[in-house]
Amino acid sequence: MPVKVSVVIPVYNPGVYIEDCVTSLLGQSLPPDEYEVIFVDDGSTDGTPARLDALAATEPRVTVVHQENSGWSGKPRNVGIEAARGEYVMFVDNDDYLGDEALQRMYDYGMAHGADVVVGKMAGKGRGVPVELFRRNHPRATVENAPLIDSLTPHKMFRRAFLDDIGLRFPEGRRRLEDHVFVTEAYLRAANVSVLGDYVCYYHVRRDDASNAGFQRFDPGGYFKNLREALDVVERYTEPGPLRDRLFRRWLRVEMVERMRARRLLALPADYRRELFEEMHQVVVERFGPGVAAGLQPTQQVVAALITADRYDDVEAFAEWEAGIALTAVPEHVAWEDGVLRVVITAEYTSAGEPMTFAADTARTSLDGPPEDLAAAVAWVGADTVSRFGQATADLLVRERASAAQYFQPVEFTREEVPAGDEGRVRLVLRATAGIDPGTLTRAGLWDTFVRVKLGGWTKECRLGPAPLAARPTPSPALVGGHLVLPYWTSPHAHLALDLDRATHRLGLGTLAPGDVTVSGGRLRAPLPLHVPRDGTEVSLRLTSPHTAHDVPATLSPQGSGALLEAVLPLGDLRGSTWRVSLGAPGPRFLPLPLALRAGTGGVHVVRTARPSALRRLVRRARRKLGTALGRTAARLRARAARRR
Template sequence: MPVKVSVVVPVYNPGVYIEDCITSLLAQSLPPDAYEVIFVDDGSTDDTPARLDAVAAAEPRVTVVHQENSGWSGRPRNVGIAAARGEYVMFVDNDDYLGDEALERMYDYGVANGADVVVGKMAGKGRGVPVELFRRNHPRATVENAPLIDSLTPHKMFRRAFLDDIGLRFPEGRRRLEDHVFVTEAYLRAANVSVLGDYVCYYHVRRDDASNAGFQRFDPGGYFKNLREALDVVERYTEPGPLRDRLFRRWLRVEMVERMRARRLLALPADYRRELFEEMHQVVVERFGPGVAAGLQPTQQVIAALITAGRYDDVEAFAEWEAGIALTAVPEGVAWENGTLRVAFSAEYTSAAEPMTFAAGAAPAPLDGPPEDLAAAIAWVGADTAARFDRATADLLVRERASAAQYFQPVEFTRQEVAAGDDGRVRLVLRATAAVDPATLTRAGVWDALVRVRLGGWTKECRLGPAPRSARPHPSAALAGDHVVLPYWTSPHAHLALDVDRTTGRLGLGTLTPDDVTTSGGRLRLPLPLHVPRDGAEVSLRLTSSRGTHELPAGLTPQVSGALLEAALPLGDLRGATWRVALGVPGPRFLALPFVLRAGVGGVHAVRAPGPSALRRLVRRARRRLGTVVGRTATRLRARAGRR
C-alpha cells in the first residue's frame, strides 16, 4: 500500500513526555502500512535515543534518524521531509499527541478537497490554541475568508508534492518563529487549505515542568528580528492594502499588543518588560502603517497607539487597570428538552469585582492618536464599547476536563442595557440560551460549561456559575443518544459540569423503593428519575440469581417527571428464586437497583434488597481502621526523619 502520511517528529530530550506521543502515533486508525513515523533525534542527551531505537526495532512503520544537535526544530523537520515517503507530511512535536483518528480524518479530508494544507482542530492542555478557526469545518479556507493566520504552529498536514514544487522548507539554526515563516508562505501559496473543525486532531500539551521550548523566555532582539522575516513573507506574496494590513495585524496583536496587556505584562520582571517594549516600538514604527492598528479591538488600539508613541509608563498603567476586568456568567435555567440540555445564562464584565458601567448613548469615534492619559484611555474604551454593543456576542462551549477538547454549542442571545443608577450609566448584559447536544460529548468524562463573550475590546471566557443556592436548578440525568449525561454543580465553586457515562451513585436510583415497582400481567413497570427524548430509549434489565442470569430488553418512555421503564418478565424461568435487578444503560454499564424480585406461585413481587451482611460490614470497618493506623504510622516516621 502506498504511504499516505509521513509523520515527522523532531526530538530533543523529551524524557517521559514523549510516551504519550509514541502511544498516540502507534494507535492511529489508519492501517499500519498506510503511514510512517519518522523521529528525528536532534542530539538528545537523555535516554530518548535508545527508547526510540527500541520502538523502531519493534515497529516497521517507525524510523529513527540520529543527528548532531542543530539548536532548534527547523533542521530536524527538514530532515524528516527529505526522508518522507508519504503523500502528505504531518508535523508533531515530541511532547504533544494526536487523536486516534487524526491521520485518517485529515488525510481523507485533504484528498476530498484537493488541499495542499490540512489544519486539524486543536485542543490546548495548558496552552493556548485558536478557537474561532475551529468553530466549523472550512473545506476551502483562505487567509481572506477564514482566520487561518491565527494558527501558525507547524502541527498540520502538508502535501509533499506541494512543498517540493515551491521549494518550501523550514529556516534552520538557533532561531525563533521558524514555523511562522514556513506556515505563512504555505497559506499564501497553497491552491487550497482545508480546516477540519469537528474532531480534535492535535493535543498541544504544556509540560508539568513548563519546559516546552515555547515557554522559555526569549531574547527580545533576536525574537523580533525573526518576526520581521515572517513579515517579509507577507510582503513578498501580497500587495499593499487591506489584506496585507489584516495579515500584519496578527503579529501586532499576538506578538506585541497581547504581551503588553494586564497580568501577562505585569507578571514579567520590570527590566524585561521595558526591553520587550523597546523592540516592539521599533518594529511598529518601521513596518506597520496606520491601517494595521485600525482593525484592532478598542483596548488593543489603545495599547498599539501607546507602543507607537513609545509611552511605556502609560502601557503599564493601562495594564494595571485591565487586570481588574473579568467576565461573570450566571446560570438562570438548566433543563432537559427532548434529549437536549437547555442552558440559560446571563453574562457581563466586571471591573474590580463590580459590574462595569458605561455611559448610555455613546457614539463611536475613531482613536485619533494615543490617548492623553490613563483616564482618557479608559473613557474612550468605555464609550466605544457601549457604542458597539450591537456587535457583542455570547457563546457556550463544553470542554472535556482531561483532554481539553472543546465544542461550540448552538446559542441564541439578546443584548440588554440595564440601568446602573441615576447618573445615566448602564450595564451591558448578554442573556443567552444554549442547546447542548449530547452527541458533541464525544468521550466519557467530566465536561465543563464555559461562556465566551466578545464585547468591546475583550474576548474572555469563564466557567458558568456560580448560581445562588436558592436559584440553582437541579436537572435529572438523561439517556441521550449513546450517553448517560448528568448535569451537576461542582463543589465548592458551584460551576456547571456534565458527567458523561461515569456516574452511578448520583443518578437518583437509590431513592427507588419496592412500592414503586409493579409487576402485573407479567410486565415490570417502574418510574425512573431519568430524562429521555420524546421518542423514548431502549435499555435492558439484567436479572441475576444463583440459578443464572437473564438479560431482558426494556424500554423507557418519557413522563412529566422522568421516564417509565417497562420490560416483559419470563415468569416461568423466575419462579423459586430471588433475583437481583440491574438497569443496562449505554456504556455498556449495568446499574444496580435497590430492590430484588422474588418469584413464586403467586407471581413476582419486589422487596427491598438486603444490605451488606454483618461479616461484610465488619470487614469494611477493619479496613478503614487499618488504613488509619498505617497513615498515622507513616506520618510519625516522616516526622522522625525530618527531625534527624
Template sequence: MPVKVSVVVPVYNPGVYIEDCITSLLAQSLPPDAYEVIFVDDGSTDDTPARLDAVAAAEPRVTVVHQENSGWSGRPRNVGIAAARGEYVMFVDNDDYVGDEALERMYDYGVANGADVVVGKMAGKGRGVPVELFRRNHPRATVENAPLIDSLTPHKMFRRAFLDDIGLRFPEGRRRLEDHVFVTEAYLRASNVSVLSDYVCYYHVRRDDASNAGFQRFDPGGYFKNLREALDVVERYTEPGPLRDRLFRRWLRVEMVERMRARRMLALPADYRRELFEEMHQVVVERFGPGVAAGLQPTQQVVAALIAAGRYDDVEAFAEWEAGIALTAVPEGVAWENGTLRVAFSAQYTSAAEPMTFAAGAAPAPLDGPPEDLAAAIAWVGADTAARFDRATADLLVRERASAAQYFQPVEFTRQEVPAGDDGRVRLVLRASAAVDPATLTRAGVWDALVRVRLGGWTKECRLG
C-alpha cells in the same frame, strides 16, 4: 500499500513527556502500513534515543534518525521531510499527542478537498489554541475567508508534492518563529487549505514543569528579527492594501499588543518587559502603516498606539487597569427539553470585582493617535464599548476536563442595557439560552460549561456555575 501519511516528530530531551506522543501515534485508526512515523532526534542527552530505538526495533512503521544538535526544530523537521515517503507530511511535537483517528480523518479530508494543507482541530492542555477557526469545518479556506492566520504552529498536514514543488522548507538554526515563516508561505501559496473542526486531531500540551521550548524566555532582539522574516513572506506574496494589513495585524496583535496587556505584561520582570517594548516599538514604526492597527479591538488599538508612540509608562498603567477586568456569568435556569439540556445564563464584565458601567449614547470618534493619558484611554474604551454593544456576542462551550477538547453549543442571546444609577450610566448585560445535546459529547467524562463573551475590546471566558 502506498504510504498515505508520514508523521515527522522533532525530538530533544522530552523525557517521559514523549510517551503520550508515541502511544497516540501507534494507536492510529489508519492501517499500520498506510503511515510511517519518523522521529528525528536532535542530539538528545537523556534516555530518549535508546527509547526511540527500542520502539523502532519493535515497530516497522517507525524510523529514528539521530543527528547532532542543531539548536531548534527547523532542521529536524527538514530532515524528516527528506526521509518521508507519504503523500502527506504531518508535524507533531515530542511533548504533544494526536487523536486516535487524526491521521485517517485529516488525510481523507485533504484528499476529498484537494488540499495542499489540512488544519485539524486543536485542544490546548494548559496552552492557548485557536478557537474561532474551529467553530465549523472549512473545506476551502483562505486567509481572506477564514482566520487561518491565527494558526501558525506547524502541527498540520502538508501535501509532500506541494512542499517539493514550491521548495518550501523550515528555516534552520538556533532561532524562533521558523514555523511562522513556513506556515505563512504555505497558506499564501497553497491551491487549497482545508480546516477540519468536527474532531479534535491535535492536543497541544504544556508540560508540568513548563519546560516546553515555546515557554522559554527569548532574546527580544533575535525574536523580533525572526518576526520580520514572517512579515517579509507576507510582503512577498501579497499586494499593499487591506489583505496585507489584516495579515500583519496578526503579528501586531498576538506577538506585541497581547504581550503588553494586563496580567500577561505585569507577570514579566520589569527590565525584560521594557526590553520587549523597545523592540516592538521599532517593528511597529518600521513596518506597520495606519491600516494595521485600525482593525484591532478598542483596547488593542490603545496599546498599539502607545507602543507606536514609545510611551512605555502609559502602556504599563493601562495594563494595571485592564488586569482588574473579568467576566462573570450567572446560571439562570437549567431544564430538560425533549432530550436536550437547556441552559440559561447572564454575563457581564466586572472591574475591580464590581460590575462595569458605561456612559450610554456616547459614540466616540475613531482613535487618532495615542490617548492623552490613562484617564482619556479608559474613557475612550468605555465609550466605544457602549457604542458597539450591538456587536457583542455570547457563546457556550463545553470542554472535557481531562483532554481540553471543547465544542460550541447552539445559543440564542439578547443584549440589555441595565441602568446603573441616576447618572445615566448602564451595565451591559448579555442574557442567553443554550441547547446542549448530550449525544454530541464525544466521550464519557467530566465536562465543564464555559461562557465566552466578546464585548468591546475583550474576549473572555469563565466557567458557568
C-alpha cells in the same frame, strides 16, 4: 500499500513526555501499513535515543534518524521531510499527542477537497490554541475567508508534492518563529487549505515542568528579528492593501499588543517588560502602516497607539486598569428539554469585582492618536464599547476536563442596557439561552461549561456559575444521545459540569421502592428519576441469580419529570430463584436497582434488596479505588511490555 501519511517528530530530551506521543502514534485508526512515523533525534542526551531505537526494532512503521544537535526544530523537520514517503507529511512535537482517528480523518478530508494543507482541530492542555478557526469545518479555507492566520504552529498535514514543488522548507538554526515563516508561505501559496473542525486531531500539551520550548523566555532582539522574516513572507506574496494589513495585524495583535496587556505584562520583570517594549516599538514604526492597527479591537488600539508613540509608562498604567476586568456568567435556569440541557445565562463584565458601567450618551470617535492619559483612554474605550454593543456575542463551550477537547453549543442571546445609578451610566448585559446536546460530546469524562463573550475590546471566557441558590437545584440524570449524563454543581464554586458515562452514584436510582414497581402479565413497569427524550430510548435489564443471568430488552419513555421503565420478563426462565435487577447503561455497564424479583407459581413478587451497611459501603469504595489504581498500573505495564516487544 502506498504510504498515505508520514508523521515527522523532532525530538530533543523529552524524557517521559514522549510516551503519550508514542502511544497516540501507534494507536491510530489508519491501518499500520498506510502511515509511517519518523522520529528525528536532534542530539538528545537523555535516554530517548535508546528508547526510540528499541521501538523501531519492533515496529516496521517507525524510523529513527539521529543527528547532532541543531539548536531548534527547523532542521529536524526538514530531515524528516526528506525521509518521508507519504503523500502527506504531518508534524507533531514530542510532548504532544494525536486523537485516535486524527491521521485517517485529516487524510480523508484533505483528499476529498484536494487540499495542499489540512488543519485539524486542536485542544490546548495548558496552552492556548485557536478557537474561532475550529467553530466549524472549512473545506476550502483561505487567509481571506477564514482566520487561518491565527494558527501558525506547524502541527498540520502538508502535501509532500506541494512542499517539493514550491521548495518550501523550515528555516534552520538557533532561531524562533521558524514555523511562522513556513506556515504563512504554505497558506499563501496553497491551491487549497482545508480545516477540520469537528474532531480534535491534535492535543497541544504544556509540560508539568513548563519546559516546552515555547514557554522559555526569549531574547527580544533575536525574537523580533525572526518575526520580521515572517512579515517578509507576507510582503513577498501579497500586494499593499487591506489583505496585507489584516495579515500583519495578526503579529501586531498576538506577538506585541497582547504581551503588553493586563496580567500578562504585569507578571514580567520590570526590566524585561521595557526591553520587549523597545523592540516592539521599532517593529511597529518600521513595518506597520496606520491600516494595521485600525482593525484591532478598541483596547488593542489603545495599546498599539501607545507602543507607536513610545509611551511605556502609559502602557503599564493601562495594563493595571485592564487587570481588574473580568467576565461573570450566571446560570439562572437549568433544565432538561427533550434530551437537551437548556441553560439560561446572564453575562457581563466586572471591574474590580463590581459590575462594569459605561457612560450611555458618549459619542464614539475614531482613535487618531494615543490618548492623552489613562482617564482619556478608559473614556474612549467605554464610548466605543457602548456604541458597538450591537456587535457583542456570547457562546457556550463544553470542555472535557482531562483532554481539553471543547465544542460550541447552540446559543441564542439578547443584549440589554441596564441603567446603573443616576449619572446616566449603564451596564451592558448579555442574556443567553443555550442548549447542551450530550450527543455532540465525544468521550466519557467530566465536562465543564464555559461562557465566551466578545464585547468591546475584550474576548473573555469564564466558567459558568455560580448559580443563585434559587436556580441551583440539580437537573435529574438523563439517558440521552447514547450517554448517561449527570449534571452537577462543582464544589465549592458551584460551577455547572456534566459527568458523561462515568457516574454510578448520585443517580437517584436508590429511591425506587418495591411498591412503585408493578409486574402484570409478565410486563415489568417502574418509574425512574431519569430524563429521556420525547421519543424514549431503548435500554436493557440484567436479571442475575446466584447461578445465571439474563439480559432483557427494555424501554424508557417519558413520564412526568422522570421516565417509565418497561420490560417483558422471561417468566419461564425465572421460576425458583431470586433475581437482582440492574439497568443497562452506556459504557457498557449495569447500574443496580434496589429491588429483586422472586418468581414462583403465584407470580412474580418485587422485594427491596438490603442496603449495605456504612462499613460495607466504605469497604466497597476502598476496593473500587484500589482496583482502579491497580488497573491503571497494570495497563501501563502492559503497554510498556508491548512497546519493548
